[in-house]
Amino acid sequence: MAQGQVNQYQLVSPQPNLKRSSSFTSTHAKALKPFASGDIKILLLENISQAAIDILSGEGYQVEAHSKSLSDDVLIEKIRDVHCIGIRSKTKLTSKVLAEAKKLLVIGCFCIGTNQVDLEAAARQGISVFNSPFSNSRSVAELVIGEIIFLSRQLGDRNIEMHQGIWNKVSANCYEIRGKTLGIIGYGHIGSQLSVLAESMGMTVYFYDIIQIMPLGIAKQVSTLHELLERADFVTLHVPETEDTKNMIGDAEISKMKKGSYLINASRGTVVQIPALLKGLQSEHLRGAAIDVYPREPRSNGQNFNDELNSWASELLKCKNLILSPHIGGSTEEAQRMIGIEVATALFKYINYGTSIGAVNFPEIDLRAIQDTEKNSIRVLFAHQNVPGVLKEINQILADHNVEKQHSDSRGEIAYMMADISDVNEDDIRKIYDTISSAKANILTRITASQSPADKIKIGEIGFELVKLISPAFLSLRCT
Numbered sequence: 001m002a003q004g005q006v007n008q009y010q011l012v013s014p015q016p017n018l019k020r021s022s023s024f025t026s027t028h029a030k031a032l033k034p035f036a037s038g039d040i041k042i043l044l045l046e047n048i049s050q051a052a053i054d055i056l057s058g059e060g061y062q063v064e065a066h067s068k069s070l071s072d073d074v075l076i077e078k079i080r081d082v083h084c085i086g087i088r089s090k091t092k093l094t095s096k097v098l099a100e101a102k103k104l105l106v107i108g109c110f111c112i113g114t115n116q117v118d119l120e121a122a123a124r125q126g127i128s129v130f131n132s133p134f135s136n137s138r139s140v141a142e143l144v145i146g147e148i149i150f151l152s153r154q155l156g157d158r159n160i161e162m163h164q165g166i167w168n169k170v171s172a173n174c175y176e177i178r179g180k181t182l183g184i185i186g187y188g189h190i191g192s193q194l195s196v197l198a199e200s201m202g203m204t205v206y207f208y209d210i211i212q213i214m215p216l217g218i219a220k221q222v223s224t225l226h227e228l229l230e231r232a233d234f235v236t237l238h239v240p241e242t243e244d245t246k247n248m249i250g251d252a253e254i255s256k257m258k259k260g261s262y263l264i265n266a267s268r269g270t271v272v273q274i275p276a277l278l279k280g281l282q283s284e285h286l287r288g289a290a291i292d293v294y295p296r297e298p299r300s301n302g303q304n305f306n307d308e309l310n311s312w313a314s315e316l317l318k319c320k321n322l323i324l325s326p327h328i329g330g331s332t333e334e335a336q337r338m339i340g341i342e343v344a345t346a347l348f349k350y351i352n353y354g355t356s357i358g359a360v361n362f363p364e365i366d367l368r369a370i371q372d373t374e375k376n377s378i379r380v381l382f383a384h385q386n387v388p389g390v391l392k393e394i395n396q397i398l399a400d401h402n403v404e405k406q407h408s409d410s411r412g413e414i415a416y417m418m419a420d421i422s423d424v425n426e427d428d429i430r431k432i433y434d435t436i437s438s439a440k441a442n443i444l445t446r447i448t449a450s451q452s453p454a455d456k457i458k459i460g461e462i463g464f465e466l467v468k469l470i471s472p473a474f475l476s477l478r479c480t
């Protein structure tokens with residue numbers, strides 16, 4: 001083991017739903033794979049912040065970072081070999097791609113949206129998924145405020161004209177935003193921040209959400225989407241992509257909007273039907289629109305966005321007072337750094353200690369840190385099918401040992417148990433691992449060091465205790 005690496009050992013059991021290579025699955029002994037932090041491979045795509053790379057490299061992992069997303073073929077090739085993948089909104093982790101991810105333990109979405117990942121398929125394979133639920137909310141809210149002013153003053157068009165050398169000083173159909181009504185669809189992290197900013201600029205705010213939410217400031221919740229559309233001068237969308245929000249805004253909704261109103265979409269490209277938007281702008285029913293997200297988006301910078309938008313792209317580009325931006329709502333230095341730190345921290349805590357707090361598809365559990373009194377301690381992490389009798393079976397195995405602490409929870413079809421066991425020797429580790437990982441309901445069994453008081457040197461020491469427990473033969477079985 002290279003000097004400076006954290007001595008972290010993880011014994012990863014085969015996942016019954018996946019076809020592991022025969023050498024991996026033939027015997028439990030062969031499946032038992034102690035490995036160090038330096039064996040953990042992390043693939044980061046889509047220009048994830050240096051802050052994340054620093055944290056993950058600092059943990060001793062092998063980090064491969066790419067500035068763009070990968071084609072499906074290359075993604076499948078690469079995902080086969082990694083324990084963790086970090087993505088943003090472009091990379092689609094479908095069940096087909098995940099089926100190839102035999103070693104994958106965890107996915108980090110370095111953004112808010114998680115619609116690009118098949119969350120259920122991931123959970124079924126024992127792969128937990130983390131995101132950053134609010135680190136870019138402020139950036140999106142500020143962008144939308146800017147767009148409201150830009151649209152109201154036709155600033156986008158004046159800017160294009162000036163770049164073409166055209167002086168066109170107009171006040172017709174240019175307005176202050178003070179006293180106008182903002183309609184927010186989706187009053188979550190972004191929608192509610194926006195509400196406060198808009199009110200501070202003299203706007204009246206109404207919002208529509210599927211759940212009852214306490215309004216901030218003097219904003220008012222309305223009970224139907226149509227009511228919101230009829231009231232607002234500006235309609236802005238801040239909903240996640242779900243079955244309900246797909247095609248949420250079409251011809252019928254745009255015709256309900258006030259004549260001369262504006263539409264803003266910085267949520268997901270599937271929420272607004274572009275042909276309907278086009279019709280609204282061409283007929284001048286809408287006085288303008290700002291769009292940050294598209295049904296299909298290019299994979300990397302420099303790619304032609306027209307090709308991606310297909311048939312209606314050229315018509316859209318002819319529209320007046322239409323601001324198009326390349327999905328930059330959350331793209332600020334501040335947001336990317338905060339997201340990098342937040343998600344990378346969740347990833348290493350999951351990899352090292354199994355902590356699943358904040359996971360979006362997995363039961364969320366953690367245990368208090370290991371105490372000095374807990375000598376030669378291991379943490380057993382057991383993701384399993386949520387069926388009756390499993391814990392009884394597992395606790396019969398653990399009953400022979402000193403269980404310092406234990407926590408178990410379920411989420412849908414998946415359950416997850418974490419237990420810290422002290423005073424174990426090499427035979428105990430092997431036996432615990434073999435018996436738990438061969439339980440019928442097993443999805444993924446891991447054995448790792450317990451969490452020390454957030455102190456890497458201490459974790460190293462715990463790992464070092466395990467080095468002494470695990471035979472050299474075990475140590476030579478490394479990640480393949």
Ligand SMILES: NC(=O)c1ccc[n+]([C@@H]2O[C@H](COP(=O)([O-])OP(=O)(O)OC[C@H]3O[C@@H](n4cnc5c(N)ncnc54)[C@H](O)[C@@H]3O)[C@@H](O)[C@H]2O)c1
Nearest residue numbers: 112113186187188189190209210238239240266267329330
């Ligand atoms: N353009 C960007 O760069 C960018 C950046 C961040 C987030 N986003 C998108 O914005 C979305 C919202 O972000 P957030 O942090 O505010 O999410 P959030 O989960 O905090 O809030 C979403 C709100 O939408 C509501 N909602 C869900 N379905 C609805 C429906 N059918 N009708 C009305 N309301 C509904 C929810 O109840 C919730 O209050 C994200 O899911 C993401 O897709 C885009």
Ligand SMILES: O=C(O)[C@H](O)COP(=O)(O)O
Nearest residue numbers: 088089090111112113330
């Ligand atoms: O879901 C999000 O946070 C936004 O859509 C931003 O996505 P991005 O990180 O790909 O810019």
